[in-house]
Amino acid sequence: MRFRFTESPIDTVQARNDLLDLGAGGYVSFEGWVRDHNEGQEVTRLEYEAFQELAVKEGERIIAEALRRFPVKHALCIHRVGTLDLSDLAVWVGVSSAHRGEAFDACRFIIDEVKHRLPIWKKEHYRSGDSGWVNCERCAAAPNHIHEHA
Amino acid sequence: MQLKIHYYALMREQAGRSEETLETSAGTPAALYGELVDRYGFTLVREQLKVAVNSEFSDWGRPLVPGDAVVFIPPVAGG
Numbered sequence: 001m002r003f004r005f006t007e008s009p010i011d012t013v014q015a016r017n018d019l020l021d022l023g024a025g026g027y028v029s030f031e032g033w034v035r036d037h038n039e040g041q042e043v044t045r046l047e048y049e050a051f052q053e054l055a056v057k058e059g060e061r062i063i064a065e066a067l068r069r070f071p072v073k074h075a076l077c078i079h080r081v082g083t084l085d086l087s088d089l090a091v092w093v094g095v096s097s098a099h100r101g102e103a104f105d106a107c108r109f110i111i112d113e114v115k116h117r118l119p120i121w122k123k124e125h126y127r128s129g130d131s132g133w134v135n136c137e138r139c140a141a142a143p144n145h146i147h148e149h150a
Numbered sequence: 151m152q153l154k155i156h157y158y159a160l161m162r163e164q165a166g167r168s169e170e171t172l173e174t175s176a177g178t179p180a181a182l183y184g185e186l187v188d189r190y191g192f193t194l195v196r197e198q199l200k201v202a203v204n205s206e207f208s209d210w211g212r213p214l215v216p217g218d219a220v221v222f223i224p225p226v227a228g229g
Contacts, residue, residue, distance in 0.1 A: 032229045049159050050228075051221055053205045079228060091229050111229060119202070119221075120228030121159035133160040134227035136194065 003059025003077045005052055010078050010092045019096040021073040028103040030111050032091040034084045038134070042127035048081045048090065051119035055079075062113040070106040072097035077110055079120060151175075151216035153182070160224050165190045179203065179220060180210040186222075194224055 012029070019027055034046050063075050075095045084090055093110045097103040114120075125131045153172050157165045165186075176182035179201040186192060200223040201208050214220070 048228075049162075051156070051158055051202070051223065054202050054207070054221070055228075057205070058207075115229040116226070118228045119158070119200075119223045119226055121224065122227045123159070133224070135225035136160040136227075 001056070001060070002063040002075060003056055003079075005050060005056070005079050005081050007080070007082045010080060010089050012089070012092055012094075015076055015078060015092060015094055018076055019074045019094050021096055023098055024073045024096040025098050026100045026103055027094060027096040028100065028107045029092065029094040030107050031089050032111070034086050034088045034090055036086050038124060041124065041130075043086070043124050044127055045086065045125045046084045046090070047123040047125070048079070048084065049121050049123070050079070050081050052081075055118045055120055058118055059114065062110055062117065065113070066095070066106045066110050069109065070095075070097070070102040072102050072106045075106055075110060077114060079114070079118075081120075151214070153214060154217070154219040155182075155186070156219065156221045158221070158224070160194065161190075161192060161222060164192050177213060178211050179208060179214065179222075182214065182220060183210075183222060198225055199223055 036043055059077060066075050073096045077093045079091045093107050095103045095106045122134050123131055124134060153174055155172055156169045157167060162168050174182060174185060176185050183196050201210060202221040202223060203212060204219050
């Protein structure tokens, strides 16, 4: 499985080892961390929820697309679900390749597609005691204002 | 016919459940969503959602058949 979910902390050492290849001259990774603020609110923790059956299929398709588009050796993506605290690792992407350029490009492609395409949701809990589903609450209040958030 | 519906995230909270088996005459995901908005007062409008039938993305006009599993997908926020 080149895309998977986990309810436990992501083992980045093991994940990196899964990318080793005698023909690879390097490896690029991306780590998405839980940040203490979003859109002017102080965030204290996050809850991730996923429609895993579809997300795993679509995640595998994203990795397959990356391997077709870029001449890289291996690519993996692991995403957390459940409750995460500040600075916890929420998502990890790793790519190994003969040369660095395509590893950077493939890694960027994978994380961008994962954020846009996979049925994964996060609920932010704020210092104020309030909470909200990212990209859902504010848009719901103003449904004509549909846009993409970074 | 009977359909199986799963709810996630904001829609799970608004429906007060994560899944249910529903008896409905709705022939498409679009018609089904209209029924469910009336029942649960979902705040998301259809244009904000995607829909999956039997764990694959689907068109809103796809004819539903008994036993189909339908999931409405609110705006996503992975990563």
